[in-house]
Amino acid sequence: MSAAIASSTATTDQRPGAEVVLRALKEQGVDVIFGYPGGAVLPIYDALFQQNAIRHILVRHEQAAVHAAEGYARSTGKVGVVLVTSGPGATNAVTGLVDALMDSIPVVCLTGQVPTHLIGNDAFQEADTTGITRPATKHNYLVKRSEDLARVVHEAFYVARSGRPGPVVVDLPKDILIKPAPYVEASKIGHRSYRPVMAPDPARIQEAVRLLKRSERPIIYAGGGVINAGPEASRLLAEFVHLTGMPCTNTLMGLGSFPASDPQFLGMLGMHGTYEANLAMYGCDVMLNIGARFDDRITGRLDAFSPNSKKIHADIDPSSINKNVQVDVPIVGDAGQTLAALIECWKQDPTPVAKPAQLDWWKSIDEWRAKKCLAYVQQGPIIKPQHAVKRLFEMTKATGRETFISTEVGQHQMWAAQYFGFDKPNHWMTSGGLGTMGYGLPAAMGVQVAHPDALCIDIAGEASILMNIQEMGTLAQYRLPVKVFILNNEYMGMVRQWQELLHGSRYSESYSEALPDFVKLADAFHAKGLRATTADQLDDVIREMLAHPGPVIADICVAKDENCFPMIPSGAAHNEMIMGPDQEKNARSVTDEGMVLV
Amino acid sequence: MSDSNVRTATIAVLVENEAGILARVVGLFSGRGYNIEILTVAPVDEEKRLSRITVVTTGTDMVIEQIKAQLDRLVPVHRVNDLSLAGPHLVRELALIKVIGQGDHRVEALRLADAFRARVVDATTESFVFEMTGDAEKIDAFCALMRPLGLAEICRTGAVAIARGTLHMAA
Ligand SMILES: Cc1ncc(C[n+]2csc(CCOP(=O)(O)OP(=O)(O)O)c2C)c(N)n1
Ligand SMILES: [Mg+2]
Numbered sequence: 001m002s003a004a005i006a007s008s009t010a011t012t013d014q015r016p017g018a019e020v021v022l023r024a025l026k027e028q029g030v031d032v033i034f035g036y037p038g039g040a041v042l043p044i045y046d047a048l049f050q051q052n053a054i055r056h057i058l059v060r061h062e063q064a065a066v067h068a069a070e071g072y073a074r075s076t077g078k079v080g081v082v083l084v085t086s087g088p089g090a091t092n093a094v095t096g097l098v099d100a101l102m103d104s105i106p107v108v109c110l111t112g113q114v115p116t117h118l119i120g121n122d123a124f125q126e127a128d129t130t131g132i133t134r135p136a137t138k139h140n141y142l143v144k145r146s147e148d149l150a151r152v153v154h155e156a157f158y159v160a161r162s163g164r165p166g167p168v169v170v171d172l173p174k175d176i177l178i179k180p181a182p183y184v185e186a187s188k189i190g191h192r193s194y195r196p197v198m199a200p201d202p203a204r205i206q207e208a209v210r211l212l213k214r215s216e217r218p219i220i221y222a223g224g225g226v227i228n229a230g231p232e233a234s235r236l237l238a239e240f241v242h243l244t245g246m247p248c249t250n251t252l253m254g255l256g257s258f259p260a261s262d263p264q265f266l267g268m269l270g271m272h273g274t275y276e277a278n279l280a281m282y283g284c285d286v287m288l289n290i291g292a293r294f295d296d297r298i299t300g301r302l303d304a305f306s307p308n309s310k311k312i313h314a315d316i317d318p319s320s321i322n323k324n325v326q327v328d329v330p331i332v333g334d335a336g337q338t339l340a341a342l343i344e345c346w347k348q349d350p351t352p353v354a355k356p357a358q359l360d361w362w363k364s365i366d367e368w369r370a371k372k373c374l375a376y377v378q379q380g381p382i383i384k385p386q387h388a389v390k391r392l393f394e395m396t397k398a399t400g401r402e403t404f405i406s407t408e409v410g411q412h413q414m415w416a417a418q419y420f421g422f423d424k425p426n427h428w429m430t431s432g433g434l435g436t437m438g439y440g441l442p443a444a445m446g447v448q449v450a451h452p453d454a455l456c457i458d459i460a461g462e463a464s465i466l467m468n469i470q471e472m473g474t475l476a477q478y479r480l481p482v483k484v485f486i487l488n489n490e491y492m493g494m495v496r497q498w499q500e501l502l503h504g505s506r507y508s509e510s511y512s513e514a515l516p517d518f519v520k521l522a523d524a525f526h527a528k529g530l531r532a533t534t535a536d537q538l539d540d541v542i543r544e545m546l547a548h549p550g551p552v553i554a555d556i557c558v559a560k561d562e563n564c565f566p567m568i569p570s571g572a573a574h575n576e577m578i579m580g581p582d583q584e585k586n587a588r589s590v591t592d593e594g595m596v597l598v
Numbered sequence: 599m600s601d602s603n604v605r606t607a608t609i610a611v612l613v614e615n616e617a618g619i620l621a622r623v624v625g626l627f628s629g630r631g632y633n634i635e636i637l638t639v640a641p642v643d644e645e646k647r648l649s650r651i652t653v654v655t656t657g658t659d660m661v662i663e664q665i666k667a668q669l670d671r672l673v674p675v676h677r678v679n680d681l682s683l684a685g686p687h688l689v690r691e692l693a694l695i696k697v698i699g700q701g702d703h704r705v706e707a708l709r710l711a712d713a714f715r716a717r718v719v720d721a722t723t724e725s726f727v728f729e730m731t732g733d734a735e736k737i738d739a740f741c742a743l744m745r746p747l748g749l750a751e752i753c754r755t756g757a758v759a760i761a762r763g764t765l766h767m768a769a
Contacts, residue, residue, distance in 0.1 A: 130618060142617065143618040159673055193614055193676045193769070319667035322660060532630050 017149055021110065021172070024153035026053050027186050027352035030081050032072065032449055033057070034065040038085025039125060041113025049404065057449055057478060060470035062089050064442035066167070067097020067468070070105045071446030074429045075404055077230055079160050080446065082109040087125030090132070090171075095436060097136040097167045102433025103253060104228055106165035108156045109137075115175035116144055129171045143173065146181035152479045154186040160546030163196030164317040165228055196316060200333035200341050208288065208329050209310045209345045215286035215310075216357030217364075221269065221298075224253030225291020225315060225433070226335045227425045233336035234258070234425040235292070240343050245358065247365055249277040252294045252417055253432045260421035267374075268300040271568050272414040275373035275577060276365055278566070281306050283364070283576040290314045291335040294324040295433070296597070304573030312336045373566050373579060374418055381534040385412065385487045385558040388538060389419040389459065392485060395542050402454040404447045406430065407498035408440040408464030411493035411564045416459040428546035438467025441484060445471055448480040455483070455546065462488040462555075463512050472525035475551040484547050484553045486518060490561045497563045502590055522553035531555040570597035603658045606635070608681045608689060608759045609666060612769055613643050614674035615649040621652060622672055632665050635659065638756040648676070652758050656769055676769040679761075686762040692755045693737045694719070695728045699748030707747045714740045725750070733757075 015023070025033070032055045037045045048056050048153055057262040059065040062084045069080025090111040100107045114123040123456060130142045139159050141152045149172075156168040212218055220241055226233045234257045241248045241264050248258045249269040267274035269281055282288065287309045292298065294313075305325060313321050314331040321330045322435050331338055378387040389412075396403045405420055406429040407413040413430055422428050429447060431439035440458040448456040458465075465486055476481050495510040522529030528548050532541040538556065545554045563584065566577045571594020578584050613619050620639055627634045636654040641647075655665060662680070670678045681687040695716070697707050704726070711718065711728050714736065720727035730740060734757065741752055761767075 131621070134618070134622060135625055140618075144617075194673045317671065319664065319671050321667075322669075323664055326660065 001215050014182050015178040016043065016047070017146060017172070017181045018047040019181055020150050020181045021153055021177070022047050022051065022054060023183055024150050024186070025081065028154065028157045029078065030054055033081040034059055034068040034072070034087065035447065036062050036065060036089060037082030038089050038112060040086035040114060040174050041089075041110070041172070041177070043082060043174065044083060044112075044172075056083070057445075057474065059442065060473050061468065062092035063096045063217030063438065064445070064468050064471045064474070066093050066100060066107060066109060067436075067439050067442035068446030068449070069107045069109075070096070070100050070103070071429050072450045073105050073107060073446075074161060074227075074368060074443075075371065075426050075447040076450045077426065079106040079108055079157055082107060084109065085125070086112040086114055086129070090127055090129040093533050094132060094136050094318055095434075097133055097169065099431055099434040099436045099439060100167040101136060101138060103431065104165050104224060105167070105168040106160040109162050109167060109169045111169045111171050113142065113173040114178075114475050116173045117175070119173065129169065131372060133169045136167070137169050140169035140171065142171040145273055146176055146179050149176060149181045150184040151189055154184070154189050155191060157186075157493075158189075158191055159194060162194070164225075190247055194334070197318075197332050198316070198334040198337055200314065200331045200338045202341065202345075204331045205292075205338070205341045205345050206349065209342060209349050209352050210245065210279045210406045211286050211310055211312060211329065212246070212288060213346070213349065213351040216354050217283060217285040217361045218244070218288070218358070219280050219284040219286075219289045220246050220248040220290065221251070221281065221292055222248060222254045222257050222290050223251040223292025223355040226254060226339075227291075229291065229316075231425055233334075233339060236336060236339035236343065238262070240339050240346070243343060243346060247280055247362070249273070249280065251295070251432075252430060254292060255417060256422035256425045256428045257291075259423040263425055268417055271300070272418065272564055272566065273568075274418075275566055275579065276368035277373050278568065278574040278577060279368050280365055284309045286310045286312070288312045288314070289327075290338065291316075292374060293320045296324070297453035299324060300568045300576075301571055301573045304575075306574070320336055333514070371579070378535060380402050380534070383532065383535050383538055383556060383558045385415050385489065386419055386561055387535070388485075388487055388556050388558055389415045391538055392457070392459070392542055393420045395539065396455060396457070396546065399455070399546055402451065403427065404429065404444070404451065404454055404456045406440040406443040406447065406456070406458045408460045408467075409435045409437045409459070409494075410461040410464060411489070411497065411562070412461045412487040413457055414494075414564045420459070437461075437464035441465060441468050441471050441482070444482045445474055445480055448476070448482050456481075457483045460484055460486045461493065462486050462490065462515055462518075463492045466516075469521070472522070472527060472551065472553075476526040481548070481550050481552075483551070485545070486553065486555050487558050488515075488518070488555050489558050489562065490515065491560060493562070494564070500563065501569060501584065501593060518553050518555035522551075525551075527551040529555070531557065533557045558591075570594045601680045603656060604656055605659065606654065606656045606680060606682065607662045607665075608687065608757065609653045609655065609669070610679045610681055610759060610767060611653065611669055612677040612767055613649050613651060613652040614676070615647045616674055618653075619649065619674050620671070622674070623653070626668055626672065627655075627665075629762065630668065632661065636756040638758055652756070654757055667707075670679050675745070677767050679767050681761055682763060684761050687759055688762060689733050689757045689759045690731050691727065691734060691737065691757045692731045693741075694753050695741060695744060695749070696725060696751040697728065697744050698725045698750045700724060703747045707744060710740070711744050711749075716740060
């Protein structure tokens with residue numbers, strides 16, 4: 001029967017499925033894909049071999065392919081593309097997909113599948129990929145008919161980048177990749193059911209503006225949605241913050257959407273946020289949340305979250321609104337369009353601004369700032385991790401080069417967020433929602449592919465880096481000069497910190513035993529290895545790392561027992577922050593309810 | 599949250615009639631820990647490839663609003679309509695009920711079936727199969743009455759629901 005199909009279609013303008021897939025990718029503007037071959041996707045690899053428009057980056061593990069695509073997407077605003085084989089190729093990609101789902105990153109992941117007639121037979125390297133990835137993606141497809149192939153690929157891109165972005169899987173049985181299939185242009189396709197609302201409701205905008213104008217203690221809390229809405233949205237955010245004179249704080253995902261160097265910036269908020277940001281959230285009377293989702297890392301104990309404020313929440317995803325926190329003014333729409341509308345309305349609306357009260361509010365904020373919650377003392381030979389990040393920040397800034405920072409997950413991630421200042425969007429890549437150790441190196445790799453001349457640095461922990469260390473091989477193969485800056489405290493520091501705080505300092509399985517020699521490891525992967533063990537070596541190592549034209553691992557041996565502060569312990573409120581080690585000792589603030597939280 | 603805030607919602611969902619759609623809806627409820635009391639689905643427009651799902655669920659207002667938003671977020675979902683909020687609506691389900699018995703029990707079963715407007719759709723000398731439509735309470739009540747009379751088997755479709763009047767749902 002398949003022979004009959006092939007001969008009957010040979011006369012029309014049909015090409016093998018694999019070629020149709022590549023043509024659709026090209027039409028979607030794809031210039032690079034991150035992938036790993038295998039039996040089920042060999043037809044696509046064969047088609048790739050015979051063209052030059054799309055570059056393929058061969059990773060060393062499929063999870064890394066997805067993180068690389070995320071790094072690519074977050075630094076360019078484009079959709080990241082992944083190609084993996086069936087079975088283990090697809091299952092290896094799952095962590096990356098969930099990571100992209102949690103952080104709303106547009107990724108299209110093409111997975112190979114056994115031929116349609118074998119699906120359900122437990123064939124070699126068969127996995128129920130659409131079943132496994134259903135809750136791991138924004139949407140997924142299994143292409144069972146050649147005539148659907150081109151449309152589905154185009155649709156996948158549309159779904160991945162529209163509304164709240166996310167990962168989309170397209171599962172491609174091998175026979176579909178071989179059989180001739182018709183091509184359909186992207187412009188010929190409209191989506192039947194998925195049409196997200198972009199423009200905010202003007203009545204809500206006016207309500208929001210009036211609340212904000214009358215507010216005596218306002219705050220703007222901006223998240224990753226502003227970054228996802230494109231650089232113009234970040235520009236509009238700065239314009240709105242300056243126009244209104246209000247303080248602004250960012251979530252971990254939102255860093256860079258408002259310039260860190262701006263005097264109206266209060267720093268990051270949440271579990272490891274600044275004293276001033278968290279107290280301003282606690283004490284405000286009107287809060288504008290734009291493009292953030294009242295995540296539990298942000299709110300702390302819900303019933304004590306910003307107890308006396310009116311809340312305005314602008315989000316492109318209606319399901320984010322009223323999910324964790326009941327709000328007073330919901331605004332559904334794109335962050336950029338919402339900010340533009342807020343600016344317009346602010347200029348037109350005659351409501352007088354509560355100026356004198358807002359001056360008092362800034363006085364309180366300045367008092368909180370005077371606490372200098374991020375101060376640390378670098379004394380003696382032992383390198384403080386905070387100091388290492390601060391020097392890295394200052395020295396990269398001094399080079400004047402465009403700099404992108406990714407991180408792994410743990411204390412180093414929080415120190416990077418606290419001490420590296422981001423003045424522009426799309427330059428900070430971290431795994432926020434899923435908290436995936438092993439994210440940073442492949443993400444930096446994806447960024448470097450998109451920005452070959454930029455400085456791409458993964459601020460890493462010695463434990464996390466081992467989770468995708470194999471990607472050093474990819475760096476070598478493609479001469480990607482990524483710098484891996486390890487804050488090596490010989491502990492899964494964040495785990496140790498929680499054990500100290502919640503489990504009587506019983507450091508169960510959190511010591512990084514039998515670590516490799518990272519300098520030799522770098523050497524083995526054809527990269528440069530550097531090490532700093534004392535404070536006086538730090539600047540030299542950073543200088544050498546920045547100057548080296550190829551990939552580098554810099555092993556920065558830092559204080560082993562440093563903890564990350566300020567900290568809102570789980571189950572606590574914003575005004576119950578632990579500021580430093582002295583307070584930690586007598587902090588009994590973690591309740592039984594708090595103990596069960598992560 | 600106190601139980602007094604918990605309500606029952608009957609939600610109609612118009613979806614693309616495509617592979618995996620039911621798994622998506624069911625997975626959403628189980629993955630996010632929502633209740634499903636009843637879930638029914640069938641194609642309603644072959645030409646436009648649309649199916650209609652009826653879900654009956656319970657939760658606080660905040661949870662039910664969340665359920666609706668989450669359903670609406672699924673890519674193949676066209677429309678989500680909370681019939682319980684939209685106004686007066688009809689809820690019906692169909693049941694097939696097998697009663698096995700003899701003598702007086704048979705007579706009594708037939709008499710009650712008549713009162714409930716249940717139809718006999720199969721009969722032997724020892725059994726009846728009754729068919730009835732109605733809301734859940736009516737079917738519950740009928741089944742309770744049949745229990746001492748030889749109730750052997752019940753199958754029910756689960757509810758389908760539609761708004762009264764001109765209000766209607768289209769893709
Ligand atoms: C894949 C994965 N497994 C486990 C965890 C839990 N976890 C969070 S932080 C952390 C320790 C990270 O250690 P390291 O990379 O050395 O960073 P540090 O906290 O010491 O800076 C662990 C195990 C995680 N986030 N991701
Ligand atoms: Mg560590």
